Amino acid sequence: MTGPRFTALAQSLPATVPFVGPEAQERAAHRPFAARLGANENGFGPSPKAIAAMAAAAGEAWKYGDPENHDLRAALAAEHGCRPENIIVGEGIDGLLGYLVRLTVEPGDRVVTSEGAYPTFNFHVAGYGGTLVKVPYRGDHEDPEALLAKAAEVAPKLLYIANPDNPMGSHHPGAAMAEMVARVPEGTLLILDEAYVELAPAGTAAPVDPDDPRVIRMRTFSKAHGLAGARVGYAIGAAPLIAAFDKVRNHFGMSRISQAGALAALGDKTWAAYMHRLVAASRDSLAEIARANGLTALPSATNFVAIDCGADGAFARRVLTELTAAGIFVRMPGVAPLDRCIRVSCGPEAELAAFAAALPGALARARQG
Amino acid sequence: MTGPRFTALAQSLPATVPFVGPEAQERAAHRPFAARLGANENGFGPSPKAIAAMAAAAGEAWKYGDPENHDLRAALAAEHGCRPENIIVGEGIDGLLGYLVRLTVEPGDRVVTSEGAYPTFNFHVAGYGGTLVKVPYRGDHEDPEALLAKAAEVAPKLLYIANPDNPMGSHHPGAAMAEMVARVPEGTLLILDEAYVELAPAGTAAPVDPDDPRVIRMRTFSKAHGLAGARVGYAIGAAPLIAAFDKVRNHFGMSRISQAGALAALGDKTWAAYMHRLVAASRDSLAEIARANGLTALPSATNFVAIDCGADGAFARRVLTELTAAGIFVRMPGVAPLDRCIRVSCGPEAELAAFAAALPGALARARQG
Numbered sequence: 001m002t003g004p005r006f007t008a009l010a011q012s013l014p015a016t017v018p019f020v021g022p023e024a025q026e027r028a029a030h031r032p033f034a035a036r037l038g039a040n041e042n043g044f045g046p047s048p049k050a051i052a053a054m055a056a057a058a059g060e061a062w063k064y065g066d067p068e069n070h071d072l073r074a075a076l077a078a079e080h081g082c083r084p085e086n087i088i089v090g091e092g093i094d095g096l097l098g099y100l101v102r103l104t105v106e107p108g109d110r111v112v113t114s115e116g117a118y119p120t121f122n123f124h125v126a127g128y129g130g131t132l133v134k135v136p137y138r139g140d141h142e143d144p145e146a147l148l149a150k151a152a153e154v155a156p157k158l159l160y161i162a163n164p165d166n167p168m169g170s171h172h173p174g175a176a177m178a179e180m181v182a183r184v185p186e187g188t189l190l191i192l193d194e195a196y197v198e199l200a201p202a203g204t205a206a207p208v209d210p211d212d213p214r215v216i217r218m219r220t221f222s223k224a225h226g227l228a229g230a231r232v233g234y235a236i237g238a239a240p241l242i243a244a245f246d247k248v249r250n251h252f253g254m255s256r257i258s259q260a261g262a263l264a265a266l267g268d269k270t271w272a273a274y275m276h277r278l279v280a281a282s283r284d285s286l287a288e289i290a291r292a293n294g295l296t297a298l299p300s301a302t303n304f305v306a307i308d309c310g311a312d313g314a315f316a317r318r319v320l321t322e323l324t325a326a327g328i329f330v331r332m333p334g335v336a337p338l339d340r341c342i343r344v345s346c347g348p349e350a351e352l353a354a355f356a357a358a359l360p361g362a363l364a365r366a367r368q369g
Numbered sequence: 370m371t372g373p374r375f376t377a378l379a380q381s382l383p384a385t386v387p388f389v390g391p392e393a394q395e396r397a398a399h400r401p402f403a404a405r406l407g408a409n410e411n412g413f414g415p416s417p418k419a420i421a422a423m424a425a426a427a428g429e430a431w432k433y434g435d436p437e438n439h440d441l442r443a444a445l446a447a448e449h450g451c452r453p454e455n456i457i458v459g460e461g462i463d464g465l466l467g468y469l470v471r472l473t474v475e476p477g478d479r480v481v482t483s484e485g486a487y488p489t490f491n492f493h494v495a496g497y498g499g500t501l502v503k504v505p506y507r508g509d510h511e512d513p514e515a516l517l518a519k520a521a522e523v524a525p526k527l528l529y530i531a532n533p534d535n536p537m538g539s540h541h542p543g544a545a546m547a548e549m550v551a552r553v554p555e556g557t558l559l560i561l562d563e564a565y566v567e568l569a570p571a572g573t574a575a576p577v578d579p580d581d582p583r584v585i586r587m588r589t590f591s592k593a594h595g596l597a598g599a600r601v602g603y604a605i606g607a608a609p610l611i612a613a614f615d616k617v618r619n620h621f622g623m624s625r626i627s628q629a630g631a632l633a634a635l636g637d638k639t640w641a642a643y644m645h646r647l648v649a650a651s652r653d654s655l656a657e658i659a660r661a662n663g664l665t666a667l668p669s670a671t672n673f674v675a676i677d678c679g680a681d682g683a684f685a686r687r688v689l690t691e692l693t694a695a696g697i698f699v700r701m702p703g704v705a706p707l708d709r710c711i712r713v714s715c716g717p718e719a720e721l722a723a724f725a726a727a728l729p730g731a732l733a734r735a736r737q738g
Binding site: 001002003004005006007008009010013014015017018019021023024027036039041042043044045046050051054055057058059060061062063064065066067068070091092094095098102103104105106120127157158186187188189212213214222226227228229230231238240241243244246247248250251252253254255256257258261 | 370371372373374375376377378379382383384386387388390392393396405408410411412413414415419420423424426427428429430431432433434435436437439460461463464467471472473474475489496526527555556558581582583591595596597598599600607609610612613615616617619620621622623624625626627630
């Protein structure tokens with residue numbers, strides 16, 4: 001008796017996962033985290049209207065969700081001044097990135113991204129046999145010029161950039177992204193990941209024609225809307241590209257409860273404005289905590305702050321290890337020189353206070369090596 | 370400006386979808402259905418404990434779900450007398466079938482199933498370039514002997530059977546499935562889809578060693594547990610096969626609310642027993658409605674009943690069209706001779722009454738051609 005015959009590609013893939021979840025760390029440590037600030041979740045929570053809508057939808061959970069996501073797409077189209085045919089809804093940006101890579105990348109195809117950018121995108125590219133070609137950040141920003149130059153050189157199927165950026169929290173003006181779209185090489189699709197854009201300064205969202213075939217923009221309810229656990233992402237793109245997702249996606253993959261929650265969240269503009277203020281204040285608090293410890297918080301256009309620990313990646317990793325041991329869940333960039341930082345999510349005052357309380361000891365122990 | 374360069378496979382795929390949802394039909398008709406009995410949803414709803422757990426989890430939806438699905442897998446392992454390493458949880462059986470096909474099937478690989486069996490499985494096989502080889506039903510049952518003979522002939526990567534069967538509702542004893550496992554050709558993985566097995570007579574679940582590398586069993590919370598809209602499926606299989614899903618799955622794809630609902634539903638054995646009785650009574654009611662209209666209900670081991678309309682597929686399709694026009698959502702098998710039937714889901718008395726009220730007129734109009 002032998003097992004199944006996997007594809008050659010599947011056999012070649014590593015068993016690694018993009019991220020270890022905080023629950024796994026809690027189980028390993030045999031205690032819960034005192035502060036959950038590592039996954040750029042939004043601890044301020046979703047709109048009370050979204051919570052109410054989801055609670056109400058729980059009793060209707062015997063029904064499959066609408067596979068066309070009609071109502072949510074209609075509302076998103078109104079929000080973005082486009083047609084529902086320009087919107088695809090899926091199981092988070094992660095799910096949509098997987099579908100998009102599947103539609104475009106086969107073994108040997110090249111994909112361009114930045115060294116240190118979103119690991120789950122890389123997971124999908126590798127998972128379909130694509131070859132990742134990476135360019136370094138320029139300082140703490142992804143580098144449109146370098147990305148475009150590399151794209152011109154290697155003619156990738158896909159070119160990825162996040163604006164605002166994760167893990168550094170930096171951003172470019174939306175106009176710079178529109179210029180990037182205009183310059184993307186023929187035959188390359190630009191993926192503009194705007195997961196955090198609702199929390200960024202005005203003008204960060206790229207002014208792009210939804211029907212422009214050169215770009216697809218990714219958005220999510222996980223960050224500004226505080227619905228990470230509901231798994232609702234969407235993409236905005238030219239209708240033919242959006243229609244192609246129907247060829248491969250899990251049509252009945254969306255939770256009906258999540259559809260209801262996202263629709264209610266989208267309608268609650270008062271909460272969205274309140275959230276913008278809360279997150280901005282929380283960024284300031286994190287910067288103040290960093291300053292009080294002699295560290296530098298990088299400017300952030302997101303709901304997290306990269307804190308420069310003032311030395312190399314090995315040191316920052318020790319800080320992170322000490323924070324984790326002290327019950328504080330944070331993460332950090334994966335590659336140098338970005339990895340001189342730890343990355344701390346915005347969150348309620350109590351969680352930030354726990355972080356502030358733990359940081360001096362963590363730094364002291366990290367400095368002892 | 371051109372669009373993205375799709376893979377050759379993606380370009381070749383049709384834009385069709387496995388199923389049109391009832392909401393799309395309602396939008397086209399400009400009115401809601403009076404009875405939602407077409408998708409084998411469970412209109413009796415989930416356990417009140419599951420509803421309460423999901424409503425409570427709504428406020429925690431800012432947290433990503435545990436990507437390891439630890440608690441649910443532990444509970445499922447206890448339920449099935451296996452280890453958590455034998456269990457993978459995913460976005461419905463549909464999602465898990467997609468991952469499994471991706472892991473095993475590349476263009477040109479053969480996959481064996483029955484003519485008229487689950488369309489979404491076929492959608493995935495086609496979507497990864499596999500070649501479907503189909504054998505006919507034997508009467509109203511999938512035919513293990515024919516499936517095994519075809520597998521011996523074409524050496525498929527995957528061999529699919531559902532027990533109980535969808536769309537006919539028939540079943541084989543679990544022992545027959547265990548025998549099928551014993552006879553599956555070397556190099557072929559048997560997919561045993563047991564989506565409906567909790568509603569079947571005792572002895573229908575296959576007595577299979579969870580670590581047997583020749584078979585993977587699919588289960589779901591969508592049917593007996595009434596949580597179709599929550600999207601929670603799972604598979605039971607040998608640990609190396611289960612581990613391979615981690616290479617490709619959307620690790621953070623599960624809704625946290627759905628995880629909570631499934632865990633609570635699994636724990637509510639009283640509700641499960643109650644549901645078993647409710648569904649059995651509803652099957653009897655559907656059979657009685659069929660009899661009162663001079664039609665024959667096929668025996669069912671599921672939460673739906675195939676009703677033989679007594680003529681050919683064209684006639685049954687007219688009946689279905691008339692029922693739809695009368696506000697009754699039902700579906701029907703896609704191929705002859707199964708398509709002499711319509712397929713009606715079990716459900717609350719009011720919905721069955723609406724079906725009973727609409728059926729005589731639908732039959733009369735269908736007979737007028």
